[in-house]
Amino acid sequence: MLIFKFIFSLNKPFIFFGFILLISFQLMLSQEDFYADKIYGENIRTVQLHRAGWDLSYPIIDLNSLDRLNLSFDDLTDQIKNYSYTIEHCDADWYPTGIPAEEYMSGFNHQAIQDYALSFNTYVSYVHYKVSLPNEDVGILISGNYVIKIFEDYDESNLVLVRRFSVSESLASVTGTAARSVLNDYRDDGHQINFKVHLGAVSINDPFSEIKVCIQQNNRWNMSIRELKPVFARDNELDYNHHSDNVFKAGNEYRYFDIKSIRYMAEMVQNIDYQPPHYHVFLYPDAPRNNGQYFYREDLNGRFYIEVQEGVNRDTESDYIHVHFTLPFDAPLVHGDLFVSGALNNWEFNDINRMQYNFEKKSYELDLLVKQGYYNYEYAYILKDSRFPDATYLEGSYYEAENDYLVYVYLSTNTSRYDRLIAYQILNSIRK
Numbered sequence: 001m002l003i004f005k006f007i008f009s010l011n012k013p014f015i016f017f018g019f020i021l022l023i024s025f026q027l028m029l030s031q032e033d034f035y036a037d038k039i040y041g042e043n044i045r046t047v048q049l050h051r052a053g054w055d056l057s058y059p060i061i062d063l064n065s066l067d068r069l070n071l072s073f074d075d076l077t078d079q080i081k082n083y084s085y086t087i088e089h090c091d092a093d094w095y096p097t098g099i100p101a102e103e104y105m106s107g108f109n110h111q112a113i114q115d116y117a118l119s120f121n122t123y124v125s126y127v128h129y130k131v132s133l134p135n136e137d138v139g140i141l142i143s144g145n146y147v148i149k150i151f152e153d154y155d156e157s158n159l160v161l162v163r164r165f166s167v168s169e170s171l172a173s174v175t176g177t178a179a180r181s182v183l184n185d186y187r188d189d190g191h192q193i194n195f196k197v198h199l200g201a202v203s204i205n206d207p208f209s210e211i212k213v214c215i216q217q218n219n220r221w222n223m224s225i226r227e228l229k230p231v232f233a234r235d236n237e238l239d240y241n242h243h244s245d246n247v248f249k250a251g252n253e254y255r256y257f258d259i260k261s262i263r264y265m266a267e268m269v270q271n272i273d274y275q276p277p278h279y280h281v282f283l284y285p286d287a288p289r290n291n292g293q294y295f296y297r298e299d300l301n302g303r304f305y306i307e308v309q310e311g312v313n314r315d316t317e318s319d320y321i322h323v324h325f326t327l328p329f330d331a332p333l334v335h336g337d338l339f340v341s342g343a344l345n346n347w348e349f350n351d352i353n354r355m356q357y358n359f360e361k362k363s364y365e366l367d368l369l370v371k372q373g374y375y376n377y378e379y380a381y382i383l384k385d386s387r388f389p390d391a392t393y394l395e396g397s398y399y400e401a402e403n404d405y406l407v408y409v410y411l412s413t414n415t416s417r418y419d420r421l422i423a424y425q426i427l428n429s430i431r432k
């Protein structure tokens with residue numbers, strides 16, 4: 001609004017210049033210069049980042065501990081490529097802090113990926129790559145948010161993928177609950193996250209400006225609440241027992257399929273067919289679940305794990321299979337698109353996981369190439385000209401649903417140059 005007033009206060013000869021200034025200003029604001037989990041390489045599949053030894057863990061480790069993070073991905077070619085990686089420090093909102101690399105890490109911040117292996121006895125050829133952090137060449141010196149960036153041919157302009165992770169000092173602690181919302185508007189379909197931050201020996205002057213809190217649902221940064229301020233601050237304890245600002249749509253349990261074996265049809269698999277040169281798995285047709293009926297089923301909160309029953313090394317002997325999804329629908333949705341959503345596609349929404357409507361069969365369909373394992377997924381609806389997916393449109397939302405809520409606590413004083421992650425906690429909606 002202020003820039004509009006400025007433009008129209010100019011003399012006529014300067015109005016054209018003013019509009020150019022306005023357009024440039026809008027373009028500047030529209031650029032996303034924060035980091036998000038993103039796959040840029042068209043042959044890159046099955047990106048995973050988790051604690052070493054625990055596939056379903058979240059990418060968070062403690063500073064100066066024995067914890068390690070493992071990043072892995074497949075390149076669907078039979079050629080070994082020169083991949084390298086860097087790490088970069090970010091603030092609480094995933095914008096680069098700009099501090100020199102030597103202040104947040106030890107070692108040389110451009111390392112070649114030397115751990116790789118060719119697929120074995122698979123119909124789809126690929127090369128499996130791994131990186132472990134920290135390692136002998138790269139150490140992490142300070143807490144906070146980070147990204148690891150993978151490049152090809154040591155060229156930082158040839159970006160392949162970006163993944164986020166966090167490093168905590170664990171100087172403070174978090175206690176709380178994730179439970180049914182007390183608000184009437186969300187009582188049947190929402191979760192309310194109430195918690196307290198116990199600062200311990202952490203000294204602060206103003207908890208309302210120096211402490212930043214983020215609540216995240218199921219490791220999805222596009223499902224997060226920020227800018228929460230404590231309701232009370234007393235005796236080194238910050239109380240975030242809000243009544244409205246800390247409520248999430250609970251969603252539903254995720255759908256699933258099991259393709260660890262191609263020798264038998266597991267639950268939810270209707271047919272397995274070899275169509276040279278690949279195997280195809282056809283799932284039973286799905287149906288909308290927004291009819292008000294909730295059924296509990298244990299899930300992975302949208303994640304997956306890789307496994308093959310007819311092999312020894314799951315990393316290189318798991319094959320890639322075409323999985324066919326079918327969602328009967330009387331007519332196509334004219335105001336938006338349907339997607340198969342989940343970690344199986346890096347929580348992205350693009351042509352790879354966009355469903356197509358089959359007028360002859362009156363159904364939405366998708367053929368998705370994924371690696372053998374056990375997968376969660378859901379159907380998400382995105383209105384045209386929107387970036388915000390709505391899974392509740394077809395899946396419904398029920399307060400009984402099970403979700404993880406990750407609470408991140410950052411400390412940023414007037415003299416600090418970055419946001420320190422001083423605590424985190426995982427609160428579950430049904431497990432205490």
